[in-house]
Structures are given as structure tokens and as C-alpha cells.
Amino acid sequence: xxxxxxxxxxxxxxxxxxxxxxxxxxxxxxxxxxxxxxxxxxxxxxxxxxxxxxxxxxxxxxxxxxxxxxxxxxxxxxxxxxxxxxxxxxxxxxxxxxxxxxxxxxxxxxxxxxxxxxxxxxxxxxxxxxxxxxxxxxxxxxxxxxxxxxxxxxxxxxxxxxxxxxxxxxxxxxxxxxxxxxxxxxxxxxxxxxxxxxxxxxxxxxxxxxxxxxxxxxxxxxxxxxxxxxxxxxxxxxxxxxxxxxxxxxxxxxxxxxxxxxxxxxxxxxxxxxxxxxxxxxxxxxxxxxxxxx
Amino acid sequence: xxxxxxxxxxxxxxxxxxxxxxxxxxxxxxxxxxxxxxxxxxxxxxxxxxxxxxxxxxxxxxxxxxxxxxxxxxxxxxxxxxxxxxxxxxxxxxxxxxxxxxxxxxxxxxxxxxxxxxxxxxxxxxxxxxxxxxxxxxxxxxxxxxxxxxxxxxxxxxxxxxxxxxxxxxxxxxxxxxxxxxxxxxxxxxxxxxxxxxxxxxxxxxxxxxxxxxxxxxxxxxxxxxxxxxxxxxxxxxxxxxxxxxxxxxxxxxxxxxxxxxxxxxxxxxxxxxxxxxxxxxxxxxxxx
Numbered sequence: 001x002x003x004x005x006x007x008x009x010x011x012x013x014x015x016x017x018x019x020x021x022x023x024x025x026x027x028x029x030x031x032x033x034x035x036x037x038x039x040x041x042x043x044x045x046x047x048x049x050x051x052x053x054x055x056x057x058x059x060x061x062x063x064x065x066x067x068x069x070x071x072x073x074x075x076x077x078x079x080x081x082x083x084x085x086x087x088x089x090x091x092x093x094x095x096x097x098x099x100x101x102x103x104x105x106x107x108x109x110x111x112x113x114x115x116x117x118x119x120x121x122x123x124x125x126x127x128x129x130x131x132x133x134x135x136x137x138x139x140x141x142x143x144x145x146x147x148x149x150x151x152x153x154x155x156x157x158x159x160x161x162x163x164x165x166x167x168x169x170x171x172x173x174x175x176x177x178x179x180x181x182x183x184x185x186x187x188x189x190x191x192x193x194x195x196x197x198x199x200x201x202x203x204x205x206x207x208x209x210x211x212x213x214x215x216x217x218x219x220x221x222x223x224x225x226x227x228x229x230x231x232x233x234x235x236x237x238x239x240x241x242x243x244x245x246x247x248x249x250x251x252x253x254x255x256x257x258x259x260x261x262x263x264x265x266x267x268x269x270x271x272x273x274x275x276x277x278x279x280x281x282x283x284x285x286x287x288x289x290x291x292x293x294x
Numbered sequence: 295x296x297x298x299x300x301x302x303x304x305x306x307x308x309x310x311x312x313x314x315x316x317x318x319x320x321x322x323x324x325x326x327x328x329x330x331x332x333x334x335x336x337x338x339x340x341x342x343x344x345x346x347x348x349x350x351x352x353x354x355x356x357x358x359x360x361x362x363x364x365x366x367x368x369x370x371x372x373x374x375x376x377x378x379x380x381x382x383x384x385x386x387x388x389x390x391x392x393x394x395x396x397x398x399x400x401x402x403x404x405x406x407x408x409x410x411x412x413x414x415x416x417x418x419x420x421x422x423x424x425x426x427x428x429x430x431x432x433x434x435x436x437x438x439x440x441x442x443x444x445x446x447x448x449x450x451x452x453x454x455x456x457x458x459x460x461x462x463x464x465x466x467x468x469x470x471x472x473x474x475x476x477x478x479x480x481x482x483x484x485x486x487x488x489x490x491x492x493x494x495x496x497x498x499x500x501x502x503x504x505x506x507x508x509x510x511x512x513x514x515x516x517x518x519x520x521x522x523x524x525x526x527x528x529x530x531x532x533x534x535x536x537x538x539x540x541x542x543x544x545x546x547x548x549x550x551x552x553x554x555x556x557x558x559x560x561x562x563x564x565x566x567x568x569x570x571x572x573x574x575x576x577x578x579x580x581x582x583x
Contacts, residue, residue: 027524047518060518
């Protein structure tokens with residue numbers, strides 16, 4: 001009986017030491033935490049970087065931009081993902097802790113509005129979009145906007161939206177409907193960015209929103225006006241990255257101070273064509289025109 | 295001789311009815327378990343393969359396997375056991391065999407009961423404050439396992455104490471009368487007789503440790519980390535968090551994948567449970583009372 005008890009504990013201890021044996025200190029681990037918008041891109045980067053530099057492991061964690069920023073301030077991460085710029089308060093707090101956070105833009109979240117090619121609309125304002133999508137908005141028929149679409153006999157605006165846990169859903173809501181805005185009920189909620197574009201392509205009455213990267217030749221993307229009388233901006237990688245396109249936000253990876261060593265190499269790789277093609281594939285806009293033929 | 299009167303018949307009928315409805319409750323209790331298992335096996339079963347268990351996730355975690363998460367969960371459970379079992383068993387031995395029934399003991403008992411009632415997300419915050427930041431373990435397996443250990447300590451303590459107290463008092467008295475000391479009695483007589491009950495506590499702990507998500511998501515589990523942990527100071531993936539992530543965070547995951555992950559998670563728990571149950575059975579067979 002005594003032997004049983006002893007062997008049981010020995011078994012536990014043996015397993016434990018087995019887990020921590022074979023330490024290979026040559027591998028660098030980079031902690032990467034934050035924004036849920038960026039987490040899938042960050043994951044794809046980490047996955048691809050395994051083949052670029054096997055001696056660097058990137059541990060990716062989500063939780064939201066705020067989680068990333070506070071981890072950066074606590075000093076528990078090397079790279080904090082954020083879909084918003086740091087607030088002045090946070091920068092001050094960082095400075096009082098003896099470092100200044102450095103902003104690295106790694107891509108853009110730009111949402112284009114998609115229409116069926118037979119739809120005559122060339123320009124839409126944020127106000128009009130809000131009236132179409134937002135709760136309390138009065139635009140329910142295409143004739144409300146003064147147009148008639150060939151092939152759309154019902155005249156009804158078929159609103160194509162996203163399921164409510166998508167980052168795209170949340171961003172469109174905050175950028176178009178405003179902080180307190182809610183979506184109108186009765187939209188077709190798709191489970192993927194590509195599905196939105198596919199449905200709009202097949203439906204004459206439809207309007208949809210989705211990442212800029214999902215554009216194709218069979219759909220129409222109207223230019224978007226921030227103000228009713230303002231300039232109308234076409235959604236392109238160019239207008240997304242110079243921030244003139246109204247439904248676009250930069251995506252950041254913050255570092256504590258100027259990036260160095262493995263962190264710098266990783267960021268440089270992210271900003272290279274290889275890294276930017278990955279973010280493009282995930283539906284976001286790259287930081288500059290990127291050639292991804294392969 | 296004895297004729298069944300109307301009241302006898304009625305009482306008998308009521309008794310039968312009550313027995314039947316209690317049986318129904320018991321069956322109801324078992325149904326969710328069976329349904330969960332059936333759904334998991336039906337939907338996740340086809341996912342399970344050598345490759346699924348022993349390769350890294352690929353293609354944005356929508357394909358490939360779960361090896362880093364599997365190893366992560368196993369390491370978390372083992373380190374948590376190493377941290378909590380000795381402490382828990384020692385505490386239970388003290389409380390059951392040494393402690394006098396005074397205010398201190400009562401406060402300790404109250405604390406244990408309350409510790410068991412603390413929600414796991416609160417343990418998570420405690421873990422971040424205590425292990426990640428204060429002890430500077432960083433987000434690591436060590437910090438996550440210690441958080442889990444703190445969370446599951448009451449289970450170990452309570453189960454151990456109950457099983458120690460189930461050992462008849464006469465056994466101890468007989469041993470003392472032979473001139474044995476308290477520790478000799480505990481070591482030679484009480485512990486060997488209580489070991490099967492202590493194992494029950496450990497089984498329960500393993501199940502909870504493997505399944506918990508909240509306490510590890512801030513303290514040591516990573517969303518994605520395609521490398522195996524090399525020391526307890528590394529982060530790792532974990533099955534429970536991986537299940538959460540592939541079900542809610544990652545777009546375009548094939549429907550069977552989360553079920554596959556869930557099946558593996560529940561499989562680990564059931565496997566560990568059955569090993570311990572078999573061991574218990576063996577020990578109980580040797581019991582002489």
C-alpha cells in the first residue's frame with residue numbers, strides 16, 4: 001500500500017519534470033496580444049512566420065484592443081494589436097512608466113459598399129447609408145433615393161449585413177450608424193465577408209458592405225461622401241491608406257519604444273509584400289499597393 | 295388472514311408512483327450526458343485521426359490538428375496537480391487528524407468553502423494580479439497552472455478530508471495502543487485506507503482543470519502558438535481555449551472542427567477518469583474492511 005502511494009506521487013513528479021526538460025533557450029518568444037479585429041490576421045502572420053524564421057515563436061492572444069494596450073502598459077507583451085490609436089492618457093501613463101509606445105501601422109480596415117452592377121447609384125453619403133441600415137431610418141425602397149433598378153421589380157432595398165459577432169459588423173455600426181446607432185431589423189446576415197459580395201452580385205435589389213479586399217468585377221462600389229456636400233471618395237487601397245476614405249481605419253501594432261531585434265524583424269516582414277499579402281487575403285487593405293500574384 | 299384494505303392499496307399505489315417519478319428524474323439526469331456524448335461522437339468523430347491529434351493547426355486554424363493545444367492542456371493539468379495535490383492533501387490531513395475544533399479551524403474551513411464558491415473568472419483576475427504580475431511569472435504555464443491549482447484546492451481538500459474521516463476511528467485507536475505516534479498512524483494506517491477517496495478528489499480536479507477556460511485565458515493560454523512549450527515559463531495553447539476560439543473567433547471554420555476539439559477534450563477527461571477509477575477499484579479490492 002505504501003508503495004502505491006509513493007509511486008503515484010513519483011509518477012506525477014516524473015511527468016512534471018518531463019514537461020520542462022529539453023529546454024532550448026535559443027528560441028525567442030514574442031508576445032502579441034490585443035484587438036479581436038486583428039487577431040485572425042495576427043494568427044495568420046504567426047503561422048506563416050514559423051517558416052520564415054523557425055527560431056522565433058509568436059504567441060498570439062486576442063481579447064480586444066484594450067486588453068492589448070493595458071498589457072503593453074504592464075509590460076507583458078512585445079506587440080500590442082489595436083484597431084484604435086492610443087489615447088493621450090495611455091501615452092502619458094506609458095511615459096510615466098519610462099517608455100514611449102511606438103505606433104506601427106500594419107494595414108487598414110476599409111469597408112466598401114457593394115451594389116449590383118445594374119444599380120445606377122454612383123455616390124452614397126454616410127447619411128444615406130445610415131437611413132438605409134440604421135434603426136429609425138426611413139429609406140426602405142430604392143425609389144426613396146429617386147432611382148429605379150432594372151431587374152428589381154419589388155423596389156425594396158435588400159440590406160445585406162453580417163452576423164453580429166463579426167468585427168466588420170461592429171466597425172460598420174460605429175462608423176456609419178454612430179455610437180448609439182442600431183441596425184434595422186430584417187437584414188440578410190451573412191457569415192462571411194465573401195458571402196456578402198456573392199449575394200449582392202446575384203441580387204439586383206441588394207446593397208451590402210464588406211472588406212475592400214473582396215471587391216470583384218461583377219459588383220459596383222459607389223464612392224462614399226462623408227458630408228452631404230463633401231467630396232465623394234472612391235474606395236481604393238490608396239484612399240484607405242491616406243485615410244480620405246470615410247469608412248476606413250488603420251490597424252496598429254504598438255511596441256514599447258522603437259522596435260529592435262526579433263520584434264523589428266517581425267514587423268519588417270509584416271510590412272513586406274509577403275506579410276501584406278496575408279492581410280489582404282484576410283480581407284483588409286494593405287499599407288500600400290501590394291502585388292500578390294503568387 | 296390479512297386483507298388489503300382500500301387504504302393499503304392506495305398507499306401502495308402512491309408509493310409506486312413516487313418510486314417511478316424518482317426513477318424518471320434519475321434517467322433525466324443521465325440523458326444530457328448521453329446526448330452530449332452522442333452529438334460529439336456523431337459530429338466530431340470523423341475529425342479524429344492521427345493527423346488531427348498530432349499536427350499543428352494550419353490555414354488560419356481552420357484546418358490541421360490540435361497538437362500544441364493537446365500538449366498544452368496536459369502540461370497545465372500536470373503542473374496544476376503537482377502544485378495542488380501535496381498542499382491539498384497536507385491541509386486535509388492537518389484539518390482531519392491534528393486540528394482541534396477551535397475558532398482558527400472553523401475560519402479555515404469557512405475559507406475553504408468560500409474558495410470553492412469563487413467564480414472562475416475571479417480566480418483568473420487573482421491569477422493575473424498574483425502570479426503574472428506580482429510573482430513575475432509572466433503569462434506562462436506556471437501562472438496558469440497555479441491559478442488552476444488555487445481554484446481546485448477546495449475540491450482536493452474536501453475530498454481528502456472526507457475520505458480520511460471515513461476511516462473508522464477504532465483503526466487509529468488500535469494503532470495508538472500499539473505505541474505508534476500520530477504520524478506513524480497516519481502514514482501506515484489512515485492514508486492507505488483513505489487513498490481511494492483521495493483519488494476521487496484528484497479525478498475531480500483533473501476534470502475541472504482540463505475544462506476550465508476563464509482562469510487560463512489571461513494567465514497563460516495563447517490564442518495561437520504553433521510551438522510546444524519548452525519550460526513552465528512558456529505560454530501554450532490549451533484545448534478549452536482552442537475550442538472557444540474556433541467556435542467563436544475564427545471565421546470559416548468547418549463545422550466538424552469544434553466538435554472534434556470538444557470530443558478530444560472530453561475524451562482526455564474520461565480517459566483520466568477511467569484510469570483513476572480502475573486504480574481505485576484495484577485499491578478498494580485490497581481493503582480489508
